[in-house]
Amino acid sequence: MSFEVHLDGPDDLVVQVYRQLREAILDGRLRPGERLPPTRELARATEVSRNTVATAYERLVAEGFVTARVGSGTYVEAGGGLRPASVTPGGSLRPRPIWASETGPAPPVPRYDLRVGTPDADLFPLAAWRRLVGRETRLTTLIEGRRAGPAGNPALRAAVARRLGTARSVRATAADVLVTSGAQQAFDLIGRVLLAPGDVVAVEDPGYPQVRALFQTQGARVVGVPVDSRGLIVDALPADARLVYTTPSHQFPTGVTMALARRRELLAWAGRHDAAIVEDDYDSEFRFANRPLEPLHSLDAAGRVVYVGSFSKTMLPALRLGFLIAPAGLRPALLRAREVTVQHSDPGTEAALAAFLDEGLFARHLRTVTRVYGERRALLLGALRGELSRWLVPVPSTAGLHLTAHLRPEVRTGAATVVGRAARAGVAVQTLAHFAMGPPDRDGLVIGFGSVATDRLPVALRLLSGCFDAG
Numbered sequence: 001m002s003f004e005v006h007l008d009g010p011d012d013l014v015v016q017v018y019r020q021l022r023e024a025i026l027d028g029r030l031r032p033g034e035r036l037p038p039t040r041e042l043a044r045a046t047e048v049s050r051n052t053v054a055t056a057y058e059r060l061v062a063e064g065f066v067t068a069r070v071g072s073g074t075y076v077e078a079g080g081g082l083r084p085a086s087v088t089p090g091g092s093l094r095p096r097p098i099w100a101s102e103t104g105p106a107p108p109v110p111r112y113d114l115r116v117g118t119p120d121a122d123l124f125p126l127a128a129w130r131r132l133v134g135r136e137t138r139l140t141t142l143i144e145g146r147r148a149g150p151a152g153n154p155a156l157r158a159a160v161a162r163r164l165g166t167a168r169s170v171r172a173t174a175a176d177v178l179v180t181s182g183a184q185q186a187f188d189l190i191g192r193v194l195l196a197p198g199d200v201v202a203v204e205d206p207g208y209p210q211v212r213a214l215f216q217t218q219g220a221r222v223v224g225v226p227v228d229s230r231g232l233i234v235d236a237l238p239a240d241a242r243l244v245y246t247t248p249s250h251q252f253p254t255g256v257t258m259a260l261a262r263r264r265e266l267l268a269w270a271g272r273h274d275a276a277i278v279e280d281d282y283d284s285e286f287r288f289a290n291r292p293l294e295p296l297h298s299l300d301a302a303g304r305v306v307y308v309g310s311f312s313k314t315m316l317p318a319l320r321l322g323f324l325i326a327p328a329g330l331r332p333a334l335l336r337a338r339e340v341t342v343q344h345s346d347p348g349t350e351a352a353l354a355a356f357l358d359e360g361l362f363a364r365h366l367r368t369v370t371r372v373y374g375e376r377r378a379l380l381l382g383a384l385r386g387e388l389s390r391w392l393v394p395v396p397s398t399a400g401l402h403l404t405a406h407l408r409p410e411v412r413t414g415a416a417t418v419v420g421r422a423a424r425a426g427v428a429v430q431t432l433a434h435f436a437m438g439p440p441d442r443d444g445l446v447i448g449f450g451s452v453a454t455d456r457l458p459v460a461l462r463l464l465s466g467c468f469d470a471g
Contacts, residue, residue, distance in 0.1 A: 013048050017056035025065050032078040111426035112460035116402040118451040123369045132355050137348035150338035152179025153350035159357035160323050169298050172325045183310035186324040191218045193333040202241040206435040208252050224437040231258025234265045243276045249284040253435045253446045254404045255397025270304045277305045283313045288374050289398035303327035376449040383461040391468045401450035406442045413469045415443045421467035
């Protein structure tokens with residue numbers, strides 16, 4: 001037989017010959033029992049060495065596509081044509097229903113990004129960070145990462161414990177800290193060790209959509225609990241909740257702080273119902289008024305609070321490093337859960353973050369960005385009290401990188417309409433309903449100020465103001 005092989009791709013010659021013969025076998029152009037061209041003949045036709053063709057044939061033999069018969073030649077195996085005549089679009093495998101929804105295309109990058117949870121990467125001391133990462137990567141090997149184990153770099157754990165003690169009054173030692181790949185992995189680990197399919201998880205509503213989705217994928221039944229001006233309403237908690245997720249220091253997204261009496265009430269409720277509390281302290285490092293109330297963790301005498309934090313909001317979103325502090329009874333299970341999922345994070349990055357904390361660079365960075373974010377927050381508050389006050393009423397908040405504002409009852413334009421108009425004007429902003437499990441009691445916007453430069457923020461706010469109907 002004659003068979004043409006075209007050598008014009010980027011791969012080496014052996015790979016090109018092998019792939020074209022393999023494709024011909026799979027799609028039926030070379031049928032079972034058919035004899036391949038002799039290696040000398042195909043080599044001459046393709047102007048390559050005979051060894052090149054012979055090597056490609058040997059690979060086909062090794063993979064079972066063809067068989068070599070001494071003194072006779074090389075023949076296509078009977079079972080070599082594996083590709084079916086028709087292929088089910090997208091394949092025949094299907095995920096569990098909860099994973100069946102498709103992720104849409106990434107939205108275009110807006111000119112002005114007023115969405116929540118995004119710090120300004122331009123404020124990060126990248127040169128100092130690169131120096132530390134380069135130094136620690138040279139000094140730290142994967143062997144050292146494995147030696148540290150799933151709990152993480154010992155120096156980083158010690159630095160995190162010190163930072164929490166001074167900045168958040170959290171009593172913890174290095175042994176109490178478990179390093180994670182961001183806060184989201186911390187929530188995943190907690191769910192793995194605490195929840196069985198069908199268990200009830202209570203979450204704030206409105207609240208953080210990603211944590212709701214995560215617990216749902218673990219088979220939990222997620223129940224929304226309303227929030228008022230004093231935080232999570234404890235009286236509304238379902239009695240059978242196995243776990244309560246809350247953001248007491250800066251409720252996401254409303255920004256309210258859970259009152260001290262409400263915190264004590266929640267701890268007492270957890271004790272009566274044998275429930276765990278996950279405290280997400282996601283951005284309380286950014287404080288613009290009085291010192292925050294002590295975390296739930298520092299008030300917890302019964303060992304029911306798992307405290308979770310992250311460096312993504314304070315440093316860079318791309319830096320997937322977080323941590324959790326759990327009661328002693330959960331630590332072995334959490335370590336085992338991390339060991340069987342990711343084993344450990346990048347040891348060089350962990351070591352660099354430890355040095356960043358220990359050398360005072362983190363504290364210096366935090367002072368710098370808090371001052372800048374304070375200026376941006378003042379601009380947003382000024383607009384909410386000025387040109388935007390005709391339509392919006394801000395929810396009091398003293399921390400974080402966003403503010404929530406309710407629409408005034410007389411406003412004709414719904415928040416979803418405003419967000420659509422803003423997108424067309426190049427401004428990305430989110431509705432309060434985006435974070436709720438159902439229609440919120442009041443319509444409103446959640447406006448971030450972290451990622452828009454100070455000199456550009458007034459322009460973004462004027463554009464947003466123009467998206468409301470006059471009246």
